[in-house]
Amino acid sequence: MxxxxxxxxxxxxxxxxxxxxxxxxxxxxxxxxxxxxxxxxxxxxxxxxxxxxxxxxxxxxxxxxxxxxxxxxxxxxxxxxxxxxxxxxxxxxxxxxxxxxxxxxxxxxxxxxxxxxxxxxxxxxxxxxxxxxxxxxxxxxxxxxxxxxxxxxxxxxxxxxxxxxxxxxxxxxxxxxxxxxxxxxxxxxxxxxxxxxxxxxxxxxxxxxxxxxxxxxxxxxLKSNLPLKMLITNTQVGRNTKALVAGVSERTLRHPDIMASVFGAVDSISKELSTVLQTPVADDIAITEQEDKLEELMEMNQGLLQCMGVSHVSIETVLRTTLKYKLKSKLTGAGGGGCVLTLLPTLLSSVVVDKVVAELEACGFQCLIAEIGGxxxxxxxxxxxxx
The missing domain is CATH 3.30.230.10 (Ribosomal Protein S5; domain 2)
Structure with missing residues (x-):
């Protein structure tokens, strides 16, 4: 068999x-x-x-x-x-x-x-x-x-x-x-x-x-009701997850009140993101509205991750490159390298996607396109x- x-x-x-x-x-x-x-x-x-x-x-x-x-x-x-x-x-x-x-x-x-x-x-x-x-x-x-x-x-x-x-x-x-x-x-x-x-x-x-x-x-x-597609950019920069986690903990010890607010904001973002993903969508207009919300949530989450000190020059390069095309991105995982997510809206032209990918690959990055929540x-x- x-x-x-x-x-x-x-x-x-x-x-x-x-x-x-x-x-x-x-x-x-x-x-x-x-x-x-x-x-x-x-x-x-x-x-x-x-x-x-x-x-x-x-x-x-x-x-x-x-x-x-x-x-x-x-x-x-x-x-x-x-x-x-x-x-x-x-x-x-x-x-x-x-x-x-x-x-x-x-x-x-x-x-x-x-x-x-x-x-x-x-x-x-x-x-x-x-x-x-x-x-x-x-x-x-x-x-x-x-x-x-x-x-x-x-x-x-x-x-x-x-x-x-x-x-x-x-x-x-x-x-x-x-x-x-x-x-x-x-x-x-x-x-x-x-x-x-x-x-x-x-x-x-x-x-x-x-x-x-x-x-x-x-x-x-949870079950997503929103069809999502992401560009995943692998910076191919290795990272030490333990060291990054320890760095966030050390920053929390130095600035406990500030970091508590950061973590509270992230908690709110995650909960709202879950709500958005589980909300039924009837047509392309509704999908676009939900995608706009997700882009804002991703952008805010990335800003908070930068506050935690886990971004990296390679991640910032991806952020700048995708932003030129009015696309929103955030790191995923430990940070310090690794991968970056970029939401690809449903109505985005494939020509734009090809241009973004070509520019990122010219930087030495690996690009993957994936559907989310299957x-x-x-x-x-x-x-x-x-x-």
């Missing part, structure tokens, strides 16, 4: 950094995906294979070797998400050492470790082949690792006894709510291997799609019966 699963990336529409200090934030899925293909072939060659297409890396492990290193999965329990212990992680590290990952790509090691854990914990020592490719740039704050985990878990669970799916159905299929809940829990275990202490926001957005409003650890799923995890079966 063969299955493909795709999971979207995410953007933070409002509230980054302020959410750490108790404000509301809003995240949304984007129609840029990580795709995992799983082939549980009837040809029992006793091997587990992983192909990472984007990085042109392939890995191969005898399933007997995995059994030696990770014993106890002869009868896996995919219905019960399982955390990777420190001891298991060390054992998996020994499997990676045998693969001789090139030094230039060593940052992928945590993702490969996550793959070994999730595959073995869900399917035990079955031979199989998994192929991964992604439309999401790595390390840009667009949820690439969560999309990897969700798509992988979706494919693995789709061919387990936990999902009652119609294997003969054509095209992309959405799992039931209970099945998505299970995928989300397993993906969170994968995120823990990659990030240590993830918030759970990225994998939740990737699993369910649409919008997530979050505050003080509580996640609320579906989450989908699966697609490639033949109608199990092998």
């Amino acid at each position: 063969k299955v493909r699963a795709r999971a979207p990336g995410k953007i933070i529409l409002s509230g980054e950094h302020a959410v750490v200090h108790g404000s509301t934030a809003v995240a949304a899925s984007i129609n840029l995906y990580s795709v995992a293909s799983l082939d549980l072939s009837s040809d029992d060659d006793g091997m587990l294979k992983l192909e990472l297409k984007d990085t042109e890396l392939e890995f191969l492990w005898p399933t007997g070797r995995i059994r030696e290193v990770l014993p106890g999965f002869d009868c896996p329990s995919p219905s019960i998400p399982k955390s990777c212990s420190t001891e298991s992680y060390k054992s998996i590290a020994s499997l990676l050492e045998e693969q001789n990952i090139p030094e230039a790509k060593i940052t992928l090691a945590s993702g490969v470790s996550t793959f070994i854990w999730l595959y073995t914990a869900i399917h035990g020592y079955k031979p199989g082949k998994v192929t991964i490719y992604s439309e999401l740039p790595l390390g840009a704050g667009l949820g690439s690792s969560a999309a990897f985990c969700v798509s992988l878990c979706g494919a693995l669970l789709a061919l387990s006894n936990c999902c009652a799916l119609d294997y003969g159905q054509q095209g992309w299929v959405t799992m039931k709510e209970s099945e998505l809940d299970l995928v989300n829990k397993w993906a969170f275990e994968g995120e823990k291997i990659i990030h240590g202490r993830p918030s759970g926001i990225d994998n939740t957005v990737s699993t369910y799609g649409n919008l997530i409003q979050f505050r003080s650890g509580e996640l609320t799923r 579906s989450g995890l989908d699966v697609c079966f490639e033949n109608s019966s199990r092998n």
Whole structure:
């Protein structure tokens, strides 16, 4: 049996950094995906294979070797998400050492470790082949690792006894709510291997799609009624998220009253933004009115992020460039580089979009255009019966 699963990336529409200090934030899925293909072939060659297409890396492990290193999965329990212990992680590290990952790509090691854990914990020592490719740039704050985990878990669970799916159905299929809940829990275990202490926001957005409003650890799923398109500009400038978060905290200690007002304003922006997105729109005039409100909210949010000290010269370049075309932008995620969002109004000419993209790419930036708030995890079966 063969299955493909795709999971979207995410953007933070409002509230980054302020959410750490108790404000509301809003995240949304984007129609840029990580795709995992799983082939549980009837040809029992006793091997587990992983192909990472984007990085042109392939890995191969005898399933007997995995059994030696990770014993106890002869009868896996995919219905019960399982955390990777420190001891298991060390054992998996020994499997990676045998693969001789090139030094230039060593940052992928945590993702490969996550793959070994999730595959073995869900399917035990079955031979199989998994192929991964992604439309999401790595390390840009667009949820690439969560999309990897969700798509992988979706494919693995789709061919387990936990999902009652119609294997003969054509095209992309959405799992039931209970099945998505299970995928989300397993993906969170994968995120823990990659990030240590993830918030759970990225994998939740990737699993369910649409919008997530979050505050003080509580996640609320929302549904957008406004079709939105964004230009996402990847400045390709790396950033240290921990240092940026610490910098905002230090500024808060120096100016507690002022920063409290900043965080309060961000909270209000996030709440109003959620209201705007959920308001039904009847025609293009109504859409334009709502887009105008969103542009103002984005502009205000960006100003507050600048007050927090998390902008960057590359981000300011994007802001100036898009403003020349009367388009409003804001950073998304940690700041200090990373990605910038620019709202593309429904009635905006494609000629203008092409000009903006050309100018930004001339600065050395990567431009992606994405629809906001679409579906989450989908699966697609490639033949109608199990092998």
